[in-house]
Amino acid sequence: MTAAQRFAELRPRLVRIAYSELGDLSEAEDVVQEAWLRLERAGADSVCDLERWLTVVVARLALDALRSARARRETYVGPWLPEPLLSPDATEDPADRVTLDETVSYALLAVLEQLSPAERTAFVLHDVFDVPFDEVADVVGRTPQAVRQLASRARRHVEHQRPRFQPTRAEHDDAVRAFASAIAEGDLAELIAVLDPDVIWTTDGGGQATAARKPLRGADRVARAWMALRRKPAIAPEATPVAVNGHLGLTIAVTDGHAMVLSFVVERRRITRIDAVRNPDKVRHALARARP
Known part of the structure; x- marks a missing residue:
């Protein structure tokens, strides 16, 4: 070869x-x-x-x-979110889903943004890709023992941020579909019901598309904000299902011409986190890569 x-x-x-x-x-x-x-x-x-x-x-x-x-x-203008990886649906073969979930889960990427570059590198290489610590040490320019400590700190942070009760695929998908249905119907009560009381909604517009400069927190505030967008109307009522880094997410058309890609974190059948990517560069690249 x-x-x-x-x-x-x-x-x-x-x-x-x-x-x-x-x-x-x-x-x-x-x-x-x-x-x-x-x-x-x-x-x-x-x-x-x-x-x-x-x-x-x-x-x-x-x-x-x-x-x-x-x-x-x-x-950067407003929150920075990772570039999503899209595919037309969320029905990948389970073996493929395991690979995606373990290596490029969108929720994990969002958490990794809070780590230092060295911590992130140590965690990604060792914990995600099984690279030995001596090789990781060659990458970050530290001793293997120092790299172990970096990975350990990163691991504790990731575990702290990770949902205590990991949803099944069905539970995740049901919550996302319920969210899409509530938006389509303009049903405030239904939307609040599928949101965790402490849900956080973060939007990345990159200064190029309309987006909140700070995350919005709380089920009532988040739900009413979505209903306001629905009534203007600033967004299309119908969302399109799409696989975002191997998990069911949504794309929604927006009247300003810049679509949004939504990724969700679900725990105990309720949505605890919504990440909305509106930066046109990221959305355009993501949509282009998703085309057959």
Whole structure:
């Protein structure tokens, strides 16, 4: 097998690693392409373990890109949310869903945004992709023991943010469908019923589309805000089901011409978090990638 063939075989995993570090698929693909160019310059014959070499190089490049991105995001208009990965429906084969859920879950990516770049990298590489600590140490430039501590801190944070009661696929999908039905019918009571009392709704407009600058909290406030959009009307009543990083989500047309992609976190049959991506660049890329 040639180096090019082996790289093509490894590329999906490398892109998932970079995407999990960055939360931006376009940047992740650029990182992986740069890794290939570096391999060509170095000469594949000089590399003993191609998978290990590419994993370390991609992770290092992604870490550098993440540090740069964090500086840019300090001036970002409103909340920054990861770029979603869309597919036409949420009926993937269960084996495929496990891969997606473990590597690029949207809810996990949102939580990882709260970590330092080094913590995020250590957690993604070790806990998600099973990269040994000595290799992770090569990426972040610290000792294996220091990397263990980084991963441990990140793991505690992720566990604290993760729902205590993980929903089944049916429970998640039922809650999302109930949300879509309430929006379509303009039923405030139905919408409040499917929302957790402490639900949080975050919208990423990136300064290019109308969006709240701060998250909205509480079932009554969130539900009434959605009903206000429905009555204006600022949004189309009918939402389109779509798989967002392997879980059922929605896309909704908006009268300003910039659609939104919705991702949901569900616990005990109620929606605890709604992430709405309205940044036209992210939505356009996501929709384009979802087309056959």
